[in-house]
Amino acid sequence: MQFSLIATDTHSAARCGVLHTDHGSIPTPIFMPVGTRASIKSVPTNLLKGLDVHIILANTYHLYLKPGNDIVGKAGGVHRFMNWDGPLLTDSGGYQVYSLSDLRKITEEGVTFKSHLDGSKLQFTPENVVETQRIIGSDIMMPLDECPPSTAERSYVEKSGELTIRWAERARKHFxxxxxxxxxxxxxxxxxxxxVYEDLRAISSRALVDLDFNGYAVGGMAVGEPAETMYRILELSHTLLPEHKPRYLMGVGTPENILNAIERGIDMFDCVIPTREGRNGRVYTRYGTMNLRSAKFAEDFRPIDEGFDNEVCRSYSRAYIRHLLNVGEIFGLTLCTMQNISFFMWLTATARKEIQRGTFTSWKEQFLREFNSKPDR
Structure with a gap:
């Protein structure tokens, strides 16, 4: 994989670059909207590039259950299946299996679990997860890992990390x-x-670097630990992971989390926040968030974010979108989700520009002051 660094910030570990795939080049830092089941909920695929989306994320666990490997394979892979010709990353499904704590059993071989759909007994191994992602055809695939909860005892985290390393060795070999x-x-x-243990993180990072993956993700974060703990782990990871390969923080997050992680050398992010909160009527602007279901927007005919250059802000008012939400029109969910995706893409695009200018740190601090100063305006 070709990953070209363009610039680094003069006051932090922030950096920008370009990640090249056969489906297109990805500027970094980058946010990846989550299309779990090969769809960004409520947003047609053909509108994504107009929102400046460069890469999306789909989930191996969910696609494996429905529609299943057979149908995805017959479709010619997920790109053709969902009519997306840009880059695509698939998570292994390890986090989803982790969330099924009452329905799964972890062994050396892999994970046996019950489908949350029909209760059928299934198994993920490092090998069949790679095989499923070959069928899906994602540009970037993640290996099966175990994600321990933040409350786990050190002894469990240590054994879990060792198991993840052994699974990674098998996944790399099968790949x-x-x-x-x-x-x-x-x-x-x-x-x-x-x-949250620095010595265990160091052992895991060094073992995976020795396996020469094409890039590296920091997993097991944003699962209940304090933000400052996550930042401490990212600062350590920055010193351990190769400079010439992309770094991905899985499942993060808020604008503040993203910018603080960029400051610590992270290149790629994904999170359900913009789509999930959009479907609930909460939208992101450069000056904070707002709940458009609120009655105070009933006669507010301004755009969501005045001066923000996207289709939603150019064409629709707060009052109109509130009306759609309150009468149950699906278009309202679409507009809120589009606004949020557009905002998160703007956030990482602006971070790239500021890194190249050498002003990322000062811009980040000013942006967060403004973003946190006027909540739900």
Whole structure:
């Protein structure tokens, strides 16, 4: 995988670059909207590039359950299935299996779990997760890992991290044995674990670097630990992960989390916040968030974010979108989700520009002051 660094910030570890795939180049830092089941909820695929989306994320666990490998394979892979010709990353489904704590059993071989859909007994192994992602055809695939909860005892986190390393070795080996199915290259990232323990994080990071993955993700964060603990782990990870390969913080997050992680050398992010909160009527602006279901917007004919250059702000008022939400029109959910995706793409795009100017740190501090000063205006 070709990853080209363009610039680094003069006052922090922030950096910008370009990640090249056969489906297109990805500028970093970058936010990846979550399309769990091969769809960004409520937003048509053909509108995503107009929102400046460069790469989306889908989930192996959910696609494996429905529609299943057979249908995705017959469709010619997920790009053709969902009519998306840009880059796509698939999570392994390890986090989803982790969330099924009452329905799964972890062994050396893999994870046996019950489907949350029909209760059928299934198994994920490092090998069949790679095989499923070959069928999906994602540009970037993640190996099976175990994500321990933030409350786990050190002894459990240590054993879990060792298991994740052994699974990573098997996944890397299997990845080299089976070829892509659709004529484009696929890449594989490793996922570091170790919870909040710096020495365990170091062991995990070094072991995965030795396996020479195409990029590296910091996993097991944003699962209940304080933000400052996460930032401490990211500062450590920055010193351990290769400079010439992309770094991905999984499942993060808020604008503040993202900017503070960029400051610590992270390149890629994903989170359900913009789509989930959009469907609930909460929208993001440069000056904070607002709940458009509120009665105070009933006669507010201004755009969501005055001066923000996107289709939603150019064409629709707060009052109109509130009306759609309150009468149950699906279009209201679409507009809120589009606004949020557009905002998160603007956030990382602006971070890239400020890094190149050498002003990222001062811009970040000013932005967060303004963003946090006028909540729900």
């Amino acid at each position: 080299t044995k089976i070829s892509p199915l659709y004529g484009h290259k696929q890449y594989q990232f490793g996922i570091t674990q170790g919870g």
